[in-house]
Amino acid sequence: MxxxxxxxxxxxxxxxxxxxxxxxxxxxxxxxxPADATTARPVTGIARPCAVEHPWPADASLAQIRDQLARNTGLALVGPGWTEQRNRPLVQIIWQTVDALGCTSYLDVITRSHPGLELNAAPIRGWALGDWGLTRPGALTLDLAKWQAPLKSGDEGRLVRLFVHELGHAWSRTPQAQPVYDRFATLHARIGNFSDYGRGSVNENFSEVIGYYVARCATGNPYDTRVKNKGQYDPYYELVKQHVFDGHEFGPAVGQAADCTSTGGSLPAPTVARTPKTVKAVPDAEAPVTRVIKESLDR
The missing domain is CATH 1.20.5 (Single alpha-helices involved in coiled-coils or other helix-helix interfaces)
Structure with a gap:
């Protein structure tokens, strides 16, 4: 050559x-x-969560997890329940539920209007699993000892619903919520109760339609059947979808059962750009939460 x-x-x-x-x-x-740039990983109780931003820190101690969750949310985590070892799977449900809401403004609206809001993991008198402003003024209290029974029965979706429901009471007391709440009250006067628990209370019904909207895998979710739901709950669903969760859906269309298999089903989460947030828990004395009323006592 x-x-x-x-x-x-x-x-x-x-x-x-x-x-x-x-x-x-x-x-x-x-x-x-990264896989979770366009799809969401399965989250217990939620068929279609937002993409993962803060993976569960499985190797961290409960004290470290409590402190990190406070930084992630801007909420103050108080009470002995956060560091009791038997509550570890329950703390994981709370962690993953918070992260599953991250592509919406739900928590941001709450923390802006209620700086210093506490998540109190402590005993509650009586049968309630959670309450807002009753056990501890200005706090969302969760009795994690009572959460053990639903956990053992396999109804993690109930716990997700409860947690999001109680947060809903805080959301409903924000400036952004007022026109939405007023619209819901009008719908409620026409449509009626969404669940047996919310019967007779506009406030409880509002938190119920929010809680079940996220926890589509909760047993007996009213959104999942048209035997009882003859389409009358569609306006509730659309109101929460558009004005509480910014259009994100945590399951299939109303009237359809969510796929709640261990693999997370076949429902990919839509691509949602998550805005990086820097949050800081505000000390209790700086911004007390006002308007404390007797609130949700979960069945």
Whole structure:
């Protein structure tokens, strides 16, 4: 082979190698994209959560998890229940539920209007699993000892509903909520009760339609059946969808049963750009929460 021919061959091989390297690099970058950029991982009790932003820190101590959850949410975590070892799976449900809401403004609205709001993991007198402003003024109290029974029965969705329901009482007392709450009151006068628990109370019904909207895997979810739901709950669903959760749906359309298999079902979460947030828990004395009333006592 002559010298000019050898040079031509070498040059050709060089171009081919560069081209293949570029193509291979592009393909490698595509396949390396994080899975949760476009889809959500399964979250117990929620069929279609937001994409994961804060993975559960399985190797951390409960004290470390409590402190990190406070930083993630801007809420103050108080009470002995956060660091009791038997409550670890319950704390995980709360952690993952908070993260599953992250592509919506739900928690941001609450923390802006209620700076210093406490999540109190402590005993509650009587039968209630949770309450807002009753056990501890200005706090959302969760009796995690009573949560053990639903956990053992496999109804984690009930616990998700309860937690989101209680947060709903705080959300309903924000400036952003007033026109939404007024609209709901009008709908409630026409449609009636959403669940047996909320019977007779506009306030409790409002928190129920919010709690069940997120916890589509809760047993007996009224959104999942048209035996009892003849379409009358569709306005509740649409109101919460558009004005509480910014259009994000945590399950299939109202009237359809959610796929709550251990793999998270076949419902990919839509791509939602999550805005990075820097939050800080505010000390209790700086901003007490006002308007304390006797509130939700979960069945």
């Amino acid at each position: 002559s010298t000019p021919t050898r040079r031509l061959v070498a040059l050709t091989v060089g171009f081919v190698m560069i081209f293949m390297g570029l193509v291979g690099g592009s393909l490698g970058r595509v396949s390396a994209a």
